[in-house]
Amino acid sequence: MNEAVKPDRVEHLKRSLQFQTKLNQVMQKIHEAESFSDIMPVIEPILLELMNAERMTVYRRSRHSQEIISEYKSGDETKEIRVALTASSIAGYVALSQKPIRIRDVHDEEELKSIHPELHFDSSFDQASGYRSRSMMVIPVKHNNVLLGVMQVLNRRGGNCFDDADMAKAMKFSMLLGQKFRYELGGTKGPFDHLVQTARISQKELDDFSSRAEKEKTTVVELLLHEANLSSIEVGTSLERFYQIPYMAYDPNIEIPLDMLKGVNEAYLRKQLWVPVMGDTDEVVVLVDNPTDSNRIMDIQNILKADSYQFRVGLPDDILRFLGQEAGGNGVDLHELVGRLEDEGLEEEENDILESVDENAATVIQLVNSIILDAYKAGASDIHIEPSKGKVAAKVRLRVDGVCRNSLTVPSSHIRAVVSRIKVMSRLDISERRKPQDGKLSIRFKGAPLELRVATLPTVNGESVVMRILASSETMPMESLNMSDRNLRETQELVKTPHGIFLVVGPTGSGKTTTLHAILGHINTPELKIWTAEDPVEITQSGLQQLQVIPKIGLTFAAALRSFLRADPDVIMIGEMRDGETAEAGIEASLTGHLVFSTLHTNSAAETLTRLLDLGIDPISFSDALLGVLAQRLVRTLCKGCKESYIPDEDEFNLLKRYYGEKDFEELGLIREGVELYRAVGCDKCGDSGYRGRTGVHELLIATPALKEMVYRRATASEIKELSMSEGMRTLMQDSIVKLLKGQTDLAQVRRVVSE
Secondary structure, eight states: HHHHHHHHHHHHHHHHHHHHHHHHHHHHHHSSSOOOHHHHHHHHHHHHHTTTTTEEEEEEOOSSEEEEEEEEEEEEEEEEEOOOOOOTTTHHHHHHOOOEEESSOOOOOHHHHHOOOOOOTTTTHHHHHHOOOOOEEEEEEEEETTTEEEEEEEEEEEEEEEEEEHHHHHHHHHHHHHHHHHHTTTSSSSTHHHHHTTTTSSSSHHHHHHHHHTTOOOOHHHHHTTOOOOOHHHHHHHHHHHTTSOOOOOOTTTOOGGGTTTTTOOOHHHHHHHEEEEESSSEEEEEESSOHHHHHHHHHHHHSSSSSEEEEEEHHHHHHHHTTGGGGOOOOOOOHHHHHHHHHHHHHHTTTTTOOOOOTTTHHHHOOOOOOOHHHHHHHHEEEOOSSSTOOOOEEEEEEEEEEEEEEEOOOTTTTHHHHHHHHHTTTTTTTTSEEEEEEEEEEEEEEEEEEEEEEEEETTTEEEEEEEOOSSOOOOOOGOOHHHHHHHHHHHHTTTSEEEEEESSSTTHHHHHHHHHHHHHHTTTTTTTEEESSSSOOOOOEEEEEEEBBTTTBHHHHHHHHHHHHHEEEEEEOOOHHHHHHHHHHHHHHHOOOEEEEEEOHHHHHHHHHHHTOOHHHHHHHHHHEEEEEEEEEEETTTTTTOOOOOOOHHHHHHHHHHHHHHGGGGGOOGOOEEEEOOOOTTTTTTSSEEEEEEEEEEEEHHHHHHHHHHOOHHHHHHHHHHHHHHHHHHOHHHHHHHHHHOOOOOHHHHOOOO
16 A cells, blocks of 8 residues: 555655745746846746646735735736725735635635625626636735735636645745845834844844843833833834834824714723724724734724725824823723722821822822813813822812812822822923922823813922813804804904904903904904914914914013014914013004904903003004903803793892893893793702803993093093993993893802902
């Protein structure tokens, strides 16, 4: 029996030797050729003979688009074939899955569906060429597991199907192609080889990091960034060279398309390390840390339903920041975190090393992140972290709708670490606890950027922190400011004027910036050049050139305004007139043909005029430049889900008349029996407060000729107010009463915010 087998074995070895000899010849020719496209016509007959095939097509992956492009193909019926990396085409599926397949008959729909439900053979090429495709071997062309192309082998000679031996030969040749493609594309053998080639680290250092990463359960990327002191760009560029896919860094200005992630668990995305960063159902761009992971790529396509996909390689930390990881987002309950801190505090107390709590401890980081997130979700404008005396727990309070309310307490053992963590995030000096410091931190929440302005102040009990959550929403339309018909109409007319000065006034937190940006949005057209100087830049809108003032380096409002005049502006917005210099410069700018907007911290429109005159500005120039003054406040609005209606008694009705003004009240045409007011009740939606959100109340003073004359002769605020009211102005109190009568707020809130 051994004698019978021996001739077959000898014949098999003989064929294997012949194949290897010819393959070595092909390999030599490939290495000697300058490019793959030059040598392919020479070696194609040998390859087809080796693989018992009639035709073949070799695709190379495009570096900048998610498709493969024919580099060489048998026959000249079509010049170029482009195939998207989707599961709907055979070559595209192999590129996407990075798995070789063998098909008996490409026209057999059932066979194709058994490989993938969406797989389909495009017969248009056969129809155009007259050539009929039957059996196929399709193999990914890879090097070090990085996809570089696809080889498609068509129709086994003799009409049979390709067998295992044919597939083994095709796989060997695809490896040769992978080496050639990597060389031509300038690719590297490993993800971090480019760093060695450019002498940023040595090979020994890289080997040490690789060994340590496995032992210490970290990543090579983390070690390169934090121990080799390499930048994210350097590491990302090295990954780009290896994966042959563009690197993309974290950008806080990019908002991920959340509508494409409906129903997708954020924890899943963080674990899988991928995120769509832009696009829609037509084309989506996906950031992933390892684009060679075919299973993940297939999952991405199953989850994100789009016509085409673009992939970018990113660092794990950057992907997590797009997913809001820097802002926590881990679903940990605040009170659970505080409980952990209390347990840690007890352990520290037992060891008598309370001062050694690390601001980078995991629980502290989670707590700070969760405080910010919970405040944002609650609609808070400010977060107050207030230390207490001795071992009494520190308080965290939130300002929601203009009112502070308790949120939670932080154990005294950890309050210093919490404050230090916030200072680290804001790039403040953690060693300086004696002086106030100001800073800003930027995080992400569900892919959207979230900025906070941070102020630390020393107190007798330790450092206190106030974080203001800056508005990052789009510009509000003027029609949504809840102005009265007269105020809206007149404001829109005033801002049509090509030059002059218009002021929006009120205390801190009264919505002045929101109103100014609504006005700027109303006039923001391609015909106008608009410059703004703000501190800070809270709202951004396209079409505006916005500047952040930095007083520490001399970039004040006045300096910015003078610079703007050399930048060919039509409209200038100055965040605040804090001093006489800025006010004088703004008035001069308005008199030289520019429309100027600004704010002041004054209580009423009439008082604004006397305040500016007190700063020493010229009354003649000011009266000539003035267009109008809009004073405003924000009052809490009643919760629509629980507010309760009632008929006011005679005393309350008379009080409303007195607040509005006996003489002017008649214009409302109201009688007590016909008036319906609303009161706060409280429900789950409003946190049992009875109020939800705030709305503006306004008074608009218009600079008529008579009023300009009063400014010129330095009239008192009461005289200016009286004239303006006779000309149609209604005060903040009167506007508040109108909104009260509409059921938007109640008398308690009017009294709290507005005073006559």
